[in-house]
Amino acid sequence: MLLPQLDYVAIPDEAETLRQQVRDFLTTRISSRSARDQAYSWSGYDPEFSKALGKKRWLGLTIPKKYGGQDMSAYARYVIIEELLAAGAPVAAHWIADRQSAPLILKFGSEEQRLKYIPPICKGESYFCIGMSEPNSGSDLASIRTKAEKNEKGWCLNGQKVWTTGAHNCHYMIALVRTSPPSENRHAGMSQVIIDLNLPGVSIRPIKDIAGDAHFNEVIFEDVQLASDAIIGEEGKGWQQVMAELAFERSGPERFLSSIAVLNTLTDAVGKDANALQRREIGRIIAKTHALRSMSIAITSKLEEGENPTWHASCVKDMGNAFEQEIPEIAQSVLDTEPRIESGNPHAEVLAYLIQTAPSFSLRGGTKEILRGIIARGLGLR
Amino acid sequence: MRNLFAQTAEKIFEHQISTALREEADEGIWPEKLWREISESGLTMALVREAAGGVNASFGESFSIALVAGKFAAPVPLVENMIANYFLDQCSIECPAGVTTLSKEVLILAQGNVSGSLADVPFGVKSDYIVSLAQHGHASHLVLLKSSDAVSAKKRLNMAREPRDTLTFDETSPVAIAPLPSHLDGTALLRGGALMRSAQISGALEEITNMTAQYAGEREQFGRPIVKFQAIQQLIAQLAEQSVLAHTSADRAFHDADFNPNSISIPVAKIISSESASLGSALAHSIHGAIGFTHEYSLHFFTRRLWSWRAEFGTATYWADQLGNAACRQGADSIWPAITGHGFAEQI
Numbered sequence: 001m002l003l004p005q006l007d008y009v010a011i012p013d014e015a016e017t018l019r020q021q022v023r024d025f026l027t028t029r030i031s032s033r034s035a036r037d038q039a040y041s042w043s044g045y046d047p048e049f050s051k052a053l054g055k056k057r058w059l060g061l062t063i064p065k066k067y068g069g070q071d072m073s074a075y076a077r078y079v080i081i082e083e084l085l086a087a088g089a090p091v092a093a094h095w096i097a098d099r100q101s102a103p104l105i106l107k108f109g110s111e112e113q114r115l116k117y118i119p120p121i122c123k124g125e126s127y128f129c130i131g132m133s134e135p136n137s138g139s140d141l142a143s144i145r146t147k148a149e150k151n152e153k154g155w156c157l158n159g160q161k162v163w164t165t166g167a168h169n170c171h172y173m174i175a176l177v178r179t180s181p182p183s184e185n186r187h188a189g190m191s192q193v194i195i196d197l198n199l200p201g202v203s204i205r206p207i208k209d210i211a212g213d214a215h216f217n218e219v220i221f222e223d224v225q226l227a228s229d230a231i232i233g234e235e236g237k238g239w240q241q242v243m244a245e246l247a248f249e250r251s252g253p254e255r256f257l258s259s260i261a262v263l264n265t266l267t268d269a270v271g272k273d274a275n276a277l278q279r280r281e282i283g284r285i286i287a288k289t290h291a292l293r294s295m296s297i298a299i300t301s302k303l304e305e306g307e308n309p310t311w312h313a314s315c316v317k318d319m320g321n322a323f324e325q326e327i328p329e330i331a332q333s334v335l336d337t338e339p340r341i342e343s344g345n346p347h348a349e350v351l352a353y354l355i356q357t358a359p360s361f362s363l364r365g366g367t368k369e370i371l372r373g374i375i376a377r378g379l380g381l382r
Numbered sequence: 383m384r385n386l387f388a389q390t391a392e393k394i395f396e397h398q399i400s401t402a403l404r405e406e407a408d409e410g411i412w413p414e415k416l417w418r419e420i421s422e423s424g425l426t427m428a429l430v431r432e433a434a435g436g437v438n439a440s441f442g443e444s445f446s447i448a449l450v451a452g453k454f455a456a457p458v459p460l461v462e463n464m465i466a467n468y469f470l471d472q473c474s475i476e477c478p479a480g481v482t483t484l485s486k487e488v489l490i491l492a493q494g495n496v497s498g499s500l501a502d503v504p505f506g507v508k509s510d511y512i513v514s515l516a517q518h519g520h521a522s523h524l525v526l527l528k529s530s531d532a533v534s535a536k537k538r539l540n541m542a543r544e545p546r547d548t549l550t551f552d553e554t555s556p557v558a559i560a561p562l563p564s565h566l567d568g569t570a571l572l573r574g575g576a577l578m579r580s581a582q583i584s585g586a587l588e589e590i591t592n593m594t595a596q597y598a599g600e601r602e603q604f605g606r607p608i609v610k611f612q613a614i615q616q617l618i619a620q621l622a623e624q625s626v627l628a629h630t631s632a633d634r635a636f637h638d639a640d641f642n643p644n645s646i647s648i649p650v651a652k653i654i655s656s657e658s659a660s661l662g663s664a665l666a667h668s669i670h671g672a673i674g675f676t677h678e679y680s681l682h683f684f685t686r687r688l689w690s691w692r693a694e695f696g697t698a699t700y701w702a703d704q705l706g707n708a709a710c711r712q713g714a715d716s717i718w719p720a721i722t723g724h725g726f727a728e729q730i
């Protein structure tokens with residue numbers, strides 16, 4: 001076995017120059033948001049903010065100009081998104097569209113699809129969600145049952161997706177569906193389709209989560225008529241396309257920065273009189289953030305070079321999620337603050353929010369057991 | 383692909399290092415032939431400028447040398463000599479022939495002579511020279527000392543039976559002395575040592591990950607190789623993750639090669655590699671079962687080093703306290719700029 005090591009690559013200077021511009025923008029735009037709002041991280045929804053980012057030309061960074069993008073490097077995008085996350089900016093509206101839908105349509109879509117869907121994404125006006133999970137298909141994604149059947153007008157869609165983040169606020173879903181019946185080859189017969197969520201037969205029901213918010217949804221399709229060009233990429237190649245998409249979905253800074261808000265409130269709460277335990281734990285969190293970021297940037301260089309870094313992305317997501325989950329626990333263990341839903345104490349409020357949402361960090365985007373399975377397979381162990 | 387320097391190191395180690403040699407080193411026998419090949423190859427001069435007789439490798443290139451030294455559990459002070467020579471060259475002191483090591487401790491300088499004790503000096507007694515810092519008031523100087531000038535020398539061993547000696551000097555006249563350049567301060571040698579250990583730890587972790595995967599493929603229980611059990615696959619995946627995290631973080635620290643007192647990538651690499659050393663050793667032993675606990679099987683050459691190296695040149699706790707202290711003093715707003723830039727605004 002040869003362990004695939006990951007050499008560090010620095011962010012090039014031309015991408016670094018964006019950093020201060022983003023910081024200045026965020027200072028004027030969102031510095032008055034409460035710590036509690038910042039803790040929402042990439043779950044904070046604000047379409048006006050997304051449109052403002054589009055105006056600044058900070059969306060669709062890696063997309064060619066022809067489709068409304070900036071034709072810049074993956075590093076430029078990295079700098080912008082990590083600054084947004086670090087500041088707790090409300091990025092949920094456009095997040096998935098910018099992260100994976102636009103690159104997916106660019107890579108696999110037809111010219112018409114690119115011209116239709118990508119420019120509004122780059123303007124921060126068009127929002128997408130991911131339709132993979134179903135009531136009976138979570139980790140075992142290949143067992144999905146939602147199906148699109150060919151008819152004279154295109155495709156007739158029936159079935160149900162669940163846990164669909166943001167569906168109630170989105171214009172489109174890119175869904176993995178069956179386009180032919182299950183066969184010997186479990187990964188065959190699936191395709192990715194773009195679904196306009198305003199079509200007749202689509203019903204979206206928000207599902208309240210543990211913290212009382214409704215970020216994810218149940219989405220039901222009853223005889224939804226899709227046009228014949230609804231399929232993205234090749235019919236029957238949905239599985240392979242989804243796997244390629246996952247490298248974008250799993251390697252980014254959102255996989256280890258979800259709890260950064262509580263690092264900030266904790267540090268300010270303990271202040272200059274911090275005791276040795278508090279200093280040590282805060283130092284550890286800083287170190288781990290720094291190290292995971294180095295890995296994440298190194299993976300960005302692979303994306304930039306057109307490689308598929310799924311294996312390393314799985315490492316970052318697994319370690320990053322465990323780390324994001326550990327941070328609120330550490331914060332609770334080193335300072336006597338009782339978490340509070342509302343109290344006026346920013347640390348108590350952020351703590352309350354993150355303790356409740358932390359369990360989801362290692363579920364969304366694939367569980368730790370599934371990621372470790374991918375890592376083991378990559379090492380040739382299975 | 384490793385660079386040329388690392389390939390040279392790898393070739394020498396592959397050729398020279400065997401279990402028998404490691405066992406002899408455990409018993410205190412100096413591997414003279416191995417060391418001769420290393421010094422003839424110029425590896426100890428990797429970080430020295432060409433004008434000063436060095437090879438002028440970058441820190442990025444030197445990372446793989448230190449990594450390979452860890453991967454082979456090389457029982458010689460190659461990385462110590464390499465970084466000691468770097469500091470000598472930075473202070474325009476000529477690098478001496480022979481074995482040179484470094485100390486993280488600071489001596490007292492008065493009237494051109496140095497006094498005090500240097501604890502935990504890697505291969506201190508065996509070495510011909512020691513590079514250390516000496517302080518006069520607030521000014522730090524780099525000094526090159528002859529080990530044989532020590533008034534007392536106590537032999538000590540770490541868990542891997544590598545010498546970590548205590549040498550005491552009393553109004554000793556150094557072989558050479560020079561003020562530190564402005565980008566270095568009294569923590570420079572500690573940081574240099576920490577940097578080297580982070581790479582060695584990464585190398586040793588890579589090796590135990592490979593050993594563990596191989597063993598799990600060979601060892602059969604319940605009628606099949608244990609690697610076929612999902613529980614074992616998941617543990618090996620976690621071991622691989624630790625190895626990769628330590629590697630990238632150490633590579634980053636070499637890439638930055640920032641010895642400034644407010645920079646953080648060396649402290650980060652030492653914290654991360656030390657924690658990965660703990661987790662990784664535990665996982666490797668767990669997967670190996672009893673065989674890994676024997677002297678016969680080679681895992682211990684690596685895990686004893688991992689447990690030793692994680693504590694040397696600052697434990698994870700030491701460095702985490704430094705980072706945490708800087709953050710708490712300078713406020714939450716200092717943290718993100720420190721992570722994305724070149725460290726904290728003020729000294730850590």
Ligand SMILES: Cc1cc2nc3c(=O)[nH]c(=O)nc-3n(C[C@H](O)[C@H](O)[C@H](O)COP(=O)(O)OP(=O)(O)OC[C@H]3O[C@@H](n4cnc5c(N)ncnc54)[C@H](O)[C@@H]3O)c2cc1C
Pocket residue numbers: 129130131132133134137138139140162163164165166216360363364365366367368369370
């Ligand atoms: C906040 C949040 C947002 C989400 N957003 C979206 C979204 O936008 N779009 C979308 O499609 N999905 C979304 N999901 C769903 C997410 O992808 C799934 O939760 C995840 O894939 C796991 O599926 P499951 O919840 O059905 O758990 P299950 O698959 O039932 O798993 C339960 C447990 O069994 C383990 N397990 C399952 N199979 C194996 C195996 N082979 N070996 C070992 N262990 C196994 C799992 O690791 C887990 O520990 C979201 C989930 C959350 C929590």
